[in-house]
Amino acid sequence: MSNIRHALNIKREDDFAAWYQEVISAADMAEDSGVRGCMVIKPWGYGIWERIQRLMDDRIKAAGVQNCYFPIFIPLANFEREAAHVEGFAKEMAVVTHHRLISDGKGGLIPDPEAKLEEPLVVRPTSETIIGDAMARWIQSWRDLPLLTNQWANVVRWEMRTRMFLRTSEFLWQEGHTAHADREDALKETHRALEMYRACAEEDLALPVVTGEKPENERFPGAVETWSIEAMMQDGKALQAGTSHYLGTNFAHAAGIKYQDREGTEQYCHTTSWGVSTRMVGGVIMTHGDDDGLRVPPRIAPHQIVILPMLREQPEDEALLAYCEEVRAGLASQGACGEPIRVLLDSRPGKAAAKRWDWVRKGAPLIVEVGPRDMEGGKVALLRRDRLWNTDNGKPNFAFTERAEFLSKAGGLLEEIQQGMFDEAAGRRDANITRGVTSMDEVAAFYDGSSKYPGWLEVQWSKPTGAALDKVVEQLKAHKLTIRNVPRDAESADGACIFTGEPAVERILIARAY
């Protein structure tokens, strides 16, 4: 395999962080904007996000949740009234203080001192407090419940260290916000959203995840319970790819979200919130990318199949383009994964080989090259992005296929690729969750040992709280570790807590994380 010349300069095993940046650049997904902490999402990166949006939105709507839009600006008073939430969020936010610019007399512009806002406005870091105001207006009686809303929006959290898609000051997301009559119904919604995220991550993004509850110290500010889906990246680190919160009556008390129950008694609502963001795109890169660039799972690929005619800027090109257009139309009329196949005929000028490597780096699932001889033979040359190389000769693994045969099997092939990508990632995740470690010393040895990508540990603990939990968090932090979640599907505890030695009550996942 040493004779393969990969399409990227940096290999995952050499420098995973640098490789990540190279993929984003080589696949032309995003770039730094020059504005502090903000990125520009370019067409291929945004196209993947649009696909995620579409599929998630279908799931959200199918659950009876209705999309709305709430203001980007939140008055300070909304933060002031919710103490726990402020503590967690009020620190790093963009604050609007003026509503006008004037000339500084030296060719520049300054905020107009005459146009200072009486009360500064915060650019939303999340919208619980402003949507809480609306819920308080909208809900009067038990008949108004449950209230199920969602918005697709940009949010801003002033981040000191940013990394494209994973942590940026501005990012795009959806945030679901729901209100319920009681704890039981709100918890049901919290888990419905969590399960929706699991299904979208695994079925659409081919990201295998572990769903579970976050420990107390990792809860969303103001939440009673926070649940997450955690995905394993190829470097063994964890990525929190979505969260679902049961907020109890905390935000309802702060905003006055009340209803009259069937007996006419006034009650506070129980609320939930849940979100996924453009961070998911980072998870796709670090799960599916390889040393040739990105690989996009078919369900979220803006183009699932790219057809490349081998044009020669000759009159013969016309017949070749017509042949390729027939292939394109034949594919577009067929389905894969329940939708019409998304196919691009890339007839831009340029050499087919150069264009091929562009699409390899972008990770289009299937690349179809067609030259004059293929056309004469009624064939196409098929390159699967998930089986790019012929390891015998170190060359791209083209399969020359009859056109009719290809048309008939393309949809199935895309579904096979989707499933194969999930299986590969799930196998890697399962192989890299280690169990049986029984002390903090072993934890330290496991992570500070020779393994470059040690993966995750599933250990048992006694679920300490308060100061005792703080101590555990400190111990882990010394090794750059965090508790990811308490897996929903883990076996029950049967040993001692690795931190306290007391009888364990549950199992937790420990990992380094993004």
Place this chain on the structure above:
Amino acid sequence: MSNIRHALNIKREDDFAAWYQEVISAADMAEDSGVRGCMVIKPWGYGIWERIQRLMDDRIKAAGVQNCYFPIFIPLANFEREAAHVEGFAKEMAVVTHHRLISDGKGGLIPDPEAKLEEPLVVRPTSETIIGDAMARWIQSWRDLPLLTNQWANVVRWEMRTRMFLRTSEFLWQEGHTAHADREDALKETHRALEMYRACAEEDLALPVVTGEKPENERFPGAVETWSIEAMMQDGKALQAGTSHYLGTNFAHAAGIKYQDREGTEQYCHTTSWGVSTRMVGGVIMTHGDDDGLRVPPRIAPHQIVILPMLREQPEDEALLAYCEEVRAGLASQGACGEPIRVLLDSRPGKAAAKRWDWVRKGAPLIVEVGPRDMEGGKVALLRRDRLWNTDNGKPNFAFTERAEFLSKAGGLLEEIQQGMFDEAAGRRDANITRGVTSMDEVAAFYDGSSKYPGWLEVQWSKPTGAALDKVVEQLKAHKLTIRNVPRDAESADGACIFTGEPAVERILIARAY
């Protein structure tokens, strides 16, 4: 007709502005958020916007324009370098000056003086200057042109007087930004976008528009040419529903958007920008609403058909619901206007008549009521929102229709309603453009006369510029009038300018406007 009891309290003819607010509230489309100048867009209003987005986005993508996402924050320097643009935009914008809040020691929060930004950031009022930076990075050679980008985003313009959907401090829109090798290609794109807007407005929103060029004084800040689509509201006022700008090389010079042409010479790009916003929803209300609420054109209706079973909270309800579900499934499997029919079975508790009026006010195109007797007879009771009243008896105009017949004709019926709404609005527009006025005195008399909704005037002018134009603008302003545009399809001039008496060179539209 006097025996009709309309569903709204306020009639259009009594107080059009108050009627507009009542429709928004009665159709549950949006409400004031409590945050200065920002509204909350509720599910029915947002659902209409989502439909507009989807249909416009399809048109944008079909033209080969690629969606991206650019930062919400724009550094001051970007505004400083483009003089004409600053002049038009730098006045009322939200300015971020701090990135952290701290306690004020009295239970409140204040911007942290330690966290003042070195350079304030502006919340984008439009993105020419920040996208210009990206274009300058992305474009090197003629091979990179044209560059066709678009983003769906929120923007903020600090407005003193706001009106829901029509003028809010924050609003949602799409902004297309393109770069071209020369004037000719950029102008072609300017007109392609304009034509796309016309088609979407007329075919999807059933909003008849007049396309034309804005006069010099109404140009977008920094533009060489600004073109618009103007729609006529039922009160005869004009609504600018979309604009397309040819920016010449102005923004290219400011941001350094250059390319090497085929001869190797460095050239500045010619750029364009074009946008439509949530304002269009306001146009739909004021064009199609009536004294019973909103009427939504089928192509942009979140639900095109609403089925209302007459439930009695009895065991018999089950069979009725099953019958309605069959009707729903039968409709959902059919198409209208090139898409599957969007049908809702509204089985919430509550009286069918009360729910009927909810959907009348919201403007669902077709309401289908089904009671036990209808079910037994294999029928449905059909109510067209565009023919709500039986004017003979002042009652809702139900048509009792065989189920099979209804299923077979529902798609065609929706298409007929769409066309009918367009024809009605186009007829009103055409009837309310008055020609033949030849002096400013006549203009004044026309608008200050007895007609409540005088509509638009098409007059001839000599196209004055500079100070002469300013004088015309002042004269019109005295009567609350503006020049809307120079209609693309108007006849050529053949008389004298109504302002200067000089030979006219073209015809312009004059109107009161939103």
